[in-house]
Amino acid sequence: MLVENFKTTLSGYVRYRGQGHYVFLLHRITGLGTLLFLAIHILDTAVVYFAPAFYADAIAIYRSTPFMLGEIALVFCVIFHGANGLRIAYFDLVKPGAWEKHNANRVMLITLICSLVLWLPAAGIMGYDILKYNFGMFGG
Amino acid sequence: MTEITRTVKLKANYEAVAWKWMRYSGILLIPLAWGHILIQDVLVGVHRIDLNYVALRWSMWGWRAYDFFLLAFAFAHGVNGLHQVLSDYIKDARLRNVVSWLLFFFWLVISLVGAVAIIGGVKVQ
Numbered sequence: 001m002l003v004e005n006f007k008t009t010l011s012g013y014v015r016y017r018g019q020g021h022y023v024f025l026l027h028r029i030t031g032l033g034t035l036l037f038l039a040i041h042i043l044d045t046a047v048v049y050f051a052p053a054f055y056a057d058a059i060a061i062y063r064s065t066p067f068m069l070g071e072i073a074l075v076f077c078v079i080f081h082g083a084n085g086l087r088i089a090y091f092d093l094v095k096p097g098a099w100e101k102h103n104a105n106r107v108m109l110i111t112l113i114c115s116l117v118l119w120l121p122a123a124g125i126m127g128y129d130i131l132k133y134n135f136g137m138f139g140g
Numbered sequence: 141m142t143e144i145t146r147t148v149k150l151k152a153n154y155e156a157v158a159w160k161w162m163r164y165s166g167i168l169l170i171p172l173a174w175g176h177i178l179i180q181d182v183l184v185g186v187h188r189i190d191l192n193y194v195a196l197r198w199s200m201w202g203w204r205a206y207d208f209f210l211l212a213f214a215f216a217h218g219v220n221g222l223h224q225v226l227s228d229y230i231k232d233a234r235l236r237n238v239v240s241w242l243l244f245f246f247w248l249v250i251s252l253v254g255a256v257a258i259i260g261g262v263k264v265q
Binding site: 028032038039042043045046047048049050052056059071075078082086088092093122129133 | 163164166167169170173174177178181182183185186187189190191194195211214215218219221222225246250251253254256257260261262263264
């Protein structure tokens with residue numbers, strides 16, 4: 001039965017149901033991705049108390065290039081999930097009557113653009129750090 | 141045309157409370173989570189983070205309180221979100237109940253581990 005549900009879910013996901021559908025999906029994916037990282041991050045930070053001798057090893061994993069690329073993706077997840085969450089909270093809590101009336105596609109596009117504008121400089125700085133520390137560029 | 145508004149008070153159940161709580165905690169997480177990511181991931185960077193850095197940060201009680209609130213709000217917000225997503229796909233009520241309890245213990249154990257570490261601080265070797 002669970003497999004059946006999963007199949008219906010997947011086929012439902014690939015079918016186009018308008019922009020709102022994709023934003024809804026992106027909200028869930030970025031949220032779940034952030035949660036996966038957060039659970040691991042709480043445990044690796046707890047190492048400073050439970051087994052401080054191993055903290056350097058935990059950090060060494062985060063300093064590897066694949067994890068630093070993942071970190072750049074994580075920052076996008078947190079920025080988009082937050083910006084889109086603010087959009088939802090604003091309409092739900094402040095202006096519930098405006099859900100039907102406002103131009104949803106436009107507001108979602110603005111949310112996405114704001115997320116990208118906030119993310120790009122952060123991604124640039126983090127990308128610079130990868131080149132500097134992991135590839136010895138810029139005198140790293 | 142006149143508009144007639146009728147307000148209906150519903151009994152607050154878990155879903156209703158969680159719905160509201162997700163929005164309020166989400167707003168609170170904008171400064172908490174975005175601030176944390178801006179400082180630790182972008183400005184400081186993982187190459188400058190080590191045991192001494194954590195010890196220095198946690199020697200300031202304000203940052204320790206900040207991390208404690210971030211832990212409390214972010215992880216509960218996340219696990220409740222996972223609960224919402226799973227509830228959408230699990231049709232069987234009994235299975236949904238089991239998954240809810242598993243998620244509750246997942247949340248409890250990891251929150252406790254994190255809280256103990258923040259309160260206990262960096263153990264000096």
